[in-house]
Amino acid sequence: METILLGWYILSASGSVLMLVFYGALQYLGSLVAPIFGVVCDRMGYRRMLWSTRAIYALMAFVIMLLSYFEALTPEKVLILSAVVGMIRPSDQMMRNALIAKTLPPEQLMAALGISRMTSDSARIAGALAGAGIVAFLGMTSAYLVVTFLYFISFWLSRGVDNVQPAPSSVALASPLQDLKSAFTYVWHKPILMGAMAVAFLVNLLAFPFSLGLLPYAAKNIFLTSQTGLGFLGASFAFGGLLASLTLSSHKFKLRASQTMIVASSAWFLLDFVFAFTQNLYFGMFILMLAGFVQSLCMTPLAAVMLRATEPAFHGRVMGMRMLAIWGLPIGLLISGPLVESIGYVATAGLYSALGLILTLALTVYWRRALWDRHSVANNAL
Secondary structure, eight states: OHHHHHHHHHHHHHOOHHHHHHHHHHTTGGGGTHHHHHHHHHHHOHHHHHHHHHHHHHHHHHHHHHHHHTTOOOHHHHHHHHHHHHTTTTHHHHHHHHHHHHHSOGGGHHHHHHHHHHHHHHHHHHHHHHHHHHHHHTOHHHHHHHHHHHHHHHHHHHTTSOOOOOOOOSSOOOSHHHHHHHHHHHHHTOHHHHHHHHHHHHHHHHTHHHHTTTHHHIIIIISOOOHHHHHHHHHHHHHHHHHHHHHHHHTOSOOBHHHHHHHHHHHHHHHHHHHHTOOOHHHHHHHHHHHHHHHHHHHHHHHHHHHHTSOGGGHHHHHHHHHGGGGHHHHHHHHHHHHHHHHOHHHHHHHHHHHHHHHHHHHHHHTHHHHTOTTSGGGOBO
């Protein structure tokens, strides 16, 4: 809901695509400190981290609601509050995935990750539709009253998470700094983890900007639609992800994890290219649904590959390292803003898609034994 509400608000209030992509980039500011969150989770437990982050989300939403009520909300204030939330939010997925890995046996990991993605994808569908509808009919203040209430419910529910104790490590670590150093070393010396990290960085840099940060621009300037149309576009992408999560969690299709990840990322770049040339709203929704489908087929196996290749004591730290790849998204967004203004939206999408396909092929060849060989650990059947 917040992505739809604030993205549209900033674009409408400022009229600047640069400010829009800057807002999108701030949401992922915390990817730089995600490894530190991983260290803290491994040491302090996930329950405490989950409820404390949700308390901060609720507080920031409440501040935006008050500013809107007193007509004191401005794009600059939204950016400041978004930066606070952006320091935390990128670590959310890391905490959820690591918690799943610590509470379930390896043979149930893929199905559990699929179910986790189903809950988040269905929430994105509802959030995109509800956010656009509420602000259109009731205004910004009422919309943020709902957002604040939902964050409070999330905080209350997170108090029920089992306080899983950190797993014992085969290496004695004396300080958080050594924990962090060990995570870098651990990932660096495992080609499977490095290859998965490279794929994650690449799709965040060159694919996600067009289905997330630049979506309000496409809705307003390409499809010439309103907030409601933007909501339907966002919901279409999430619905595609939900279909893929259902497919993965059903275990009806035996797929090799790493090969699926690579093929899906390539298809994603191609769909972004097609979407850039689309001007019909309904066809654009269809393309975004397909993009959401292959996005989930890329990101869920990617998480499974990294968790399977990591010993339990390092789950939090390695997933924190994986969140560094999200930094590709704000970089991609910040570069795309000036490009869209100078060469246009279609040319920018074409450039990003072509570069994404070329680099995907290059990293597959470079880490072919770890990522493409069917006998590799990374290609255990899903």
